[in-house]
Amino acid sequence: MIPRILIWLDTTNQTTFTQSLQLIGLTSNIQTPSVSAVVIGNISAEYQKQAASFGFEKIIQILSSDIPEIEINVYAQLITEWVKPIQPDLFIFPNSDYGRLLGASVSAALDLPFYPAIQTIHQQAEGYQLSRLTFGKKCKQILQVHSPFMLSANYKTENSNQFSDSSEIPLIKHQAANQPENLVEIIQKFQQTSHLPLEQARVIVTGGRGLLNNPTSAPADLTGEELDKWKVNHGFELLKTLAKQLNGTVGATRALVDAGFAPYEWQIGQTGKFVSPELYITCGVSGAIQHTIGMNNSRLIIAINKDPDAPIFKVANYGIIGDLYEILPTLIKDFA
Ligand SMILES: Cc1cc2nc3c(=O)[nH]c(=O)nc-3n(C[C@H](O)[C@H](O)[C@H](O)COP(=O)(O)OP(=O)(O)OC[C@H]3O[C@@H](n4cnc5c(N)ncnc54)[C@H](O)[C@@H]3O)c2cc1C
Missing domain, CATH: 3.40.50.1220 (TPP-binding domain)
Structure with missing residues (x-):
């Protein structure tokens, strides 16, 4: 069976977007995977073109009447509601502070295992082998896992950051049935410093x-x-x-x-x-x-x-x- 893989794309800015696009490179050791991108809210034509050039099969756009600025519990509810009946084999999130937290929240809601900071994925006769560095990057940990599972990862493409000549990609819109409950009340907003993270x-x-x-x-x-x-x-x-x-x-x-x-x-x-x-x-x-x-x-x-x-x-x-x-x-x- 063709493994169905989802990658959440962080559309906050070009840097976070490129970092999440590159995660498709992690699936290169999986036989004929079907890899779709998941975004919340609007995605520009330029970002769609970039997702196509990275070889994503399609983009699933989750829409809701009122999507607040990036907010973990709201995003987690929107993704969970959509993904529950889909049951992908693997769902990948960027290993940023935000991506990790979002992935962990969705995995908890779906009761699926979540493996953070993964570096490689290898498909095996039965299941998958994942690897990541631990103990201050001095040790390599190998994990044997079975789908379905979720993970967060950092992945930088070595030679080229493009996988496909395509510039077109189907955009599948999904309107959320329920307006997610925002569990967080914003009491005060602080001006973000100009310090690049x-x-x-x-x-x-x-x-x-x-x-x-x-x-x-x-x-x-x-x-x-x-x-x-x-x-x-x-x-x-x-x-x-x-x-x-x-x-x-x-x-x-x-x-x-x-x-x-x-x-x-x-x-x-x-x-x-x-x-x-x-x-x-x-x-x-x-x-x-x-x-x-x-x-x-x-x-x-x-x-x-x-x-x-x-x-x-x-x-x-x-x-x-x-x-x-x-x-x-x-x-x-x-x-x-
Ligand atoms: C459990 C634990 C966790 C720790 N975690 C961290 C951590 O996450 N990150 C971290 O950084 N440290 C960490 N430390 C502290 C670490 O051990 C060092 O104390 C710290 O990194 C030293 O900082 P420093 O190099 O700025 O200062 P110093 O060791 O004091 O070095 C200052 C250097 O500046 C040079 N210098 C002085 N003046 C000049 C000048 N005018 N021009 C050029 N060079 C000059 C000196 O020659 C010297 O080499 C941790 C320690 C412990 C015990």
């Missing part, structure tokens, strides 16, 4: 405790913690400028997060985020194992540190030995 960035420039050694003269009335904060903030302005020039974002070590100089969302490492961008630049980061475990899968690592014996140089592809406050302005000038 680490998981979405192709370039990350990370600051460590070395930012505190800022030789720039600070306002004379600042002392103690206020002065340190000023120094680090001023340092981060340089990192942000470089990150912006490279279309990237900034990250931080736990040393700066724990000291209250950077938000937790920026923390990379064992107790922060695991990232694998195309380019990772560290500035004043020593290279403790708890940090490097979260970034050593980056494609290219450049480390700036004034200590030639800093452990970060062991994981870096290129090292610049020197004061970050002299090197960063030069790099910024070169990239301007």
Whole structure:
């Protein structure tokens, strides 16, 4: 029997959309799968064209009279109501914070197993073999599973991000029978910061405790913690400028997060985020194992540190030995 596979496409923006389109590559080890995309609400003609070029068979568009901005419990109810009678063999979600939570919510409602952070799927004579990295990406876990099941995954296509020449795709509309109940009351909305989330960035420039050694003269009335904060903030302005020039974002070590100089969302490492961008630049980061475990899968690592014996140089592809406050302005000038 042909395995019926669904992939939920996150239409929030082009980055999340491309990431979810690429998940179709995960099904390449499944014999003649039928892979359909599932979206909630409107999908632009351009996104439909992109889904066609990735080889999706069709798009199922779930519509409801009042779809709020991305809201997990509402989306989970809409997907669950539609998918229950369909009974797909496999339902895949992106492994973003949102995708994982949505997939887990739908799987709980359907009483199906949900496997997060999967990297490969292999079809076997009976069932499927899944793999994922565990224990800080040091161990590979192999799972033997039987359909139906659900999972979340990150998958980047290696050579090409297109699988088909097609630019047309059937759009099947499904009007939800029941208006989902919104269980969440929004009390207050916060303005989203301009910080590009680490998981979405192709370039990350990370600051460590070395930012505190800022030789720039600070306002004379600042002392103690206020002065340190000023120094680090001023340092981060340089990192942000470089990150912006490279279309990237900034990250931080736990040393700066724990000291209250950077938000937790920026923390990379064992107790922060695991990232694998195309380019990772560290500035004043020593290279403790708890940090490097979260970034050593980056494609290219450049480390700036004034200590030639800093452990970060062991994981870096290129090292610049020197004061970050002299090197960063030069790099910024070169990239301007
Ligand atoms: C259970 C546990 C979990 C942890 N989880 C994490 C985690 O998720 N992420 C994380 O990052 N850490 C984590 N840590 C902390 C980790 O062990 C290190 O303490 C931390 O990563 C060090 O941060 P740092 O490199 O910024 O600071 P430091 O180790 O103090 O290094 C600062 C570096 O800056 C250099 N420097 C100083 N001035 C300059 C300058 N002007 N120019 C250039 N270089 C300069 C110095 O030579 C030094 O190498 C964890 C620790 C524990 C115990």
